[in-house]
Amino acid sequence: MKIEDIRRVLILGAGTMGQQIAFLCAMHGYEVVLYDISAEILEKAMRRIGKLGTWFVSMGKLTQEQSGAILQRISPTDDPAQAAQDIDIVSESVPEDPMLKGAVFAQFNELCPERTIFTTNTSTLVPSMFAKDTGRPEKFVALHFHDVRISNVVDVMPHPGAAQEVVSLVHDFARSIGQIVIMLKKENNGYVFNTMLSSLFFSALTLASRNVASIEDVDRSWMGIMHTPIGPFGIMDQVGLSTVWSITSYWAQKTGDPQAKANADFIKQYVDKGSLGFKTKQGFYSYPNPTYAEPGFLSGE
Ligand SMILES: NC(=O)c1ccc[n+]([C@@H]2O[C@H](COP(=O)([O-])OP(=O)(O)OC[C@H]3O[C@@H](n4cnc5c(N)ncnc54)[C@H](O)[C@@H]3O)[C@@H](O)[C@H]2O)c1
Numbered sequence: 001m002k003i004e005d006i007r008r009v010l011i012l013g014a015g016t017m018g019q020q021i022a023f024l025c026a027m028h029g030y031e032v033v034l035y036d037i038s039a040e041i042l043e044k045a046m047r048r049i050g051k052l053g054t055w056f057v058s059m060g061k062l063t064q065e066q067s068g069a070i071l072q073r074i075s076p077t078d079d080p081a082q083a084a085q086d087i088d089i090v091s092e093s094v095p096e097d098p099m100l101k102g103a104v105f106a107q108f109n110e111l112c113p114e115r116t117i118f119t120t121n122t123s124t125l126v127p128s129m130f131a132k133d134t135g136r137p138e139k140f141v142a143l144h145f146h147d148v149r150i151s152n153v154v155d156v157m158p159h160p161g162a163a164q165e166v167v168s169l170v171h172d173f174a175r176s177i178g179q180i181v182i183m184l185k186k187e188n189n190g191y192v193f194n195t196m197l198s199s200l201f202f203s204a205l206t207l208a209s210r211n212v213a214s215i216e217d218v219d220r221s222w223m224g225i226m227h228t229p230i231g232p233f234g235i236m237d238q239v240g241l242s243t244v245w246s247i248t249s250y251w252a253q254k255t256g257d258p259q260a261k262a263n264a265d266f267i268k269q270y271v272d273k274g275s276l277g278f279k280t281k282q283g284f285y286s287y288p289n290p291t292y293a294e295p296g297f298l299s300g301e
């Protein structure tokens with residue numbers, strides 16, 4: 001298959017990421033089928049995709065007419081057989097549960113044409129965990145998106161059984177939907193940006209949990225030298241502290257590293273109070289006006 005042969009994209013899972021990826025593919029002219037397990041979920045998803053279109057219009061990136069035409073290219077369905085018809089590439093965004101992802105791939109392997117390429121948007125799992133379930137390991141790679149409103153960077157991660165032509169084709173597909181493509185040369189526990197970000201989080205949390213420096217001074221140091229509007233603790237608030245805690249505590253258990261455990265316990269104090277970051281208006285900082293965004297923050301005034 002060549003990039004010109006890809007016309008129909010199937011998105012599995014119409015949640016946060018499925019909605020964004022569906023919109024992005026339709027925005028770049030693909031026919032998109034959006035599959036989820038119920039009509040109610042799909043109705044809600046289509047409403048949210050409509051809002052995403054409105055956001056693109058408000059940012060001056062699309063006109064109202066273009067946004068309307070994009071929505072017309074997305075067909076929601078809760079019928080798996082119908083969803084799989086004549087599909088060239090699949091982008092899976094069901095919840096981060098290895099058993100569920102494996103079952104969904106096995107189900108769609110039975111239904112999709114033989115030529116169909118499968119990709120997963122998993123954040124923390126690796127593609128070889130599901131390669132067998134897809135029934136087409138050579139046609140399967142991870143194609144991992146970030147929030148499409150703030151970035152256009154994706155990672156392509158192969159597993160040892162992936163065919164090189166398929167890896168190249170997925171690269172070309174990602175370029176065709178306007179993405180900067182980061183190619184991992186091999187399977188790795190973590191994508192490129194996420195790996196760097198977790199090291200930054202680990203260092204920031206270690207400094208604060210050992211009481212070496214305050215949360216504000218850790219952020220002040222990063223922001224003052226890197227000239228960024230936000231530091232590591234501010235970023236953790238944006239990601240959500242329950243997510244940061246689950247990842248930190250998962251690695252603490254897996255590695256047995258006492259510092260990772262101390263870092264997880266440090267975040268847990270906030271999670272237990274319901275301070276989950278930006279989304280609950282309280283995390284390491286208070287929102288909507290966090291102190292790090294105030295004019296005197298860097299000078300410590
Ligand atoms: N949220 C993020 O910022 C982000 C970023 C990159 C990658 N990811 C990854 O993307 C995937 C999805 O994350 P999300 O945040 O969109 O999750 P979500 O919970 O918002 O959406 C998941 C969707 O999958 C649906 N689903 C459940 N079972 C299904 C099945 N059997 N068949 C089809 N659909 C089913 C759910 O109904 C739901 O609509 C995860 O693997 C996550 O790790 C998330």
